[in-house]
Amino acid sequence: MTIWSDLADVEIKLYYLDANGVKTRVLEAGNGEPLILLHGTGGHVEAYARNLKGLSENFRVICIDMLGHGYTDKPDQPYGIDSYSDHLLAVIQALDLSEVYLSGESLGGWVAAWFAAYHPKYVKALVLNTPGNVNNKPEVMAGLKASTLKAVLEANYENVKTRLEWLMYDKSQVTDELIETRYKIYTQPSYQKAVHNIVCLQDLDVRVKYAWDSAWCSKINVPTLLAWTDHDPTSTVEEAKPIQDMIPNSELVVIKDAGHWPQWEKPEEFNSIVTNFLLKKETRVLSEK
Template identity: 70%
Template sequence: MTEYSIWNQLSSLSFKQYYLDANGIKTRVLETGQGDPLILLHGTGGHIEAYAKNFKSLSKHFRVICIDMVGHGYSDKPNRPYTIDYYSQHLLDILKALNLTSVYLSGESLGGWVAAWFAAHHPEYVKAMILNTPGNVTNNIETMKKLKESTVRAVVEANYENVRNRLEWLMYDKSQVTEELVEVRYQIYKQPGFVQAVHNIVALQDMETRLKYTWEPSWCKKITVPTLLVWTDHDPTSTVDEAVLLQEMIPGSKLIVIKDAGHWPQWEKPEEFDAIHYQYFIEGDI
């Protein structure tokens, strides 16, 4: 387990963690590397540490900027539903605070949904993007229910077992859930105010709210930036068939499937995940 610890992944890097003011929202950021900026966006209930295994490799080619999205991690948690347009505005405010005018985007799960929405509405900021297991394209009710219940339980009934169960649901190889990862997420979920925040986090699992932002050609066809869909063969939130549906919605998008991984290929298959980013963003070939 030790060789995969989060600290071991960071210990050989020059990196900085800091907080910035994104239009009034105190936002946690981890930054490392040089080159064109690459923004990494985590999933529902996630945090910066979800990309711990990727910083070292990606920082060789990019200025990697990973954030705790609004309501998540150690960023501010305003008491309001966290909807896709709200996350997108937060991302825009971060780019403005960092004086960034052109970036690569890579978003996992919820982060992929946010990245796509952002690219559809603010294409001038996006050079290209990767949507990593954005999941549940067809709004499967059972998937929404399971995600909502397990996320809320991990926070409202916060203990190591519930947090571990939530993390194991993400993985094909359950042994990838280390004690350290459980501890990191447990401490985040035990923060004052997180019980209130988690109900705002899962607002998108309620159909009435979700339908305003669901994947549809009406807005997906506005995505004009180069887009790669990264799926897996064991994603608990959706099948590869759903990936094909999304590919048809986003003009010119490409699809690649990572084998033997669940919802977090960046954690389970980091070498392959990082290589895909280099090949697509730097070499322009996949």
């Protein structure tokens, strides 16, 4: 199975848009209510290649290369959660969307939650997918920073493969095609410079400004699902509970036999969980009107 065989019979659009001066790569499919998917640290739109077909049956699925990532522009500045959130707002406005469903994996989940707290009028519901290292463990931050820098600054097949295998419970899910896709991204001269801005959130003095906290999480006022896994290398299932307590009326589901990329390792289950949650919430809202 390859990315393009997964997408062979899906009507997709790959294009660039101007998000407040940031040239941004976008991959989308479907015609329903908009669902924006955000990848994690060092990621890119291909992280959701196995989800476009299933999710586009019910939603207009919009995947973006986040600020400084993939083939999106890479301004020379530290990328804090507020910077990613501002870029997401610019994307939504460039697409002329009034309201969206929002789901993010790892860093993307963190950004999605922050965005919903500070720009609530744009968000209908949230799915936070392995939001990652919610307790700011120093060893996790150090490991992620080191492995990301090594994969980019010493880019070769083995280093990129190792970085991708860290994401997976089933290491066989790391395909040659995925490695090659990421290798080409990481060897861009602009990415070699931008990676230092990307990993700044793995430094505690930067990260603490955006740490998960009820002060901002309590502002999230939309239906929220936490999608955890039983083999996430950054956080245990038990560590989901504080986040669930911080976000009002949030729900928790655990995807078994998956690591940090359940959307890739368990695409059918992930698609079903997201679809059922969002459609259930939509039905509930309509019934209350």
